[in-house]
Amino acid sequence: MRPITPATAEHVQAIxxxxxxxxxxxxxxxxxxxxxxxxxxxxxxNSAEGAARHAxxxxRRTSG
Structure with missing residues (x-):
């Protein structure tokens, strides 16, 4: 599996x-x-909401 690109809370907030x-x-x-x-x-x-779910x-996948 490919490594997942990390996301931060700032990314989620911006979206x-x-x-x-x-x-x-x-x-x-x-x-x-x-x-x-x-x-x-x-x-x-709708697209941006999908991006929010993805971020x-x-x-979740990259924290801790």
Missing amino acids: AIAVERLREARTLLRRAGARRAATATRKAI AHRV
Whole structure:
């Protein structure tokens, strides 16, 4: 098995902030009537949430 690249709590926190800001952007895009952009932002949120799960797993695997 390949060695896993370590992740830190800072990585997880940075991703959480990004997800939060993407959600804010989605809300603003909806208000502006930019439906296609809001849909693209929803897909980006799903991807970022997957990255958060992956980073959390890397933290668990590489700590202690």
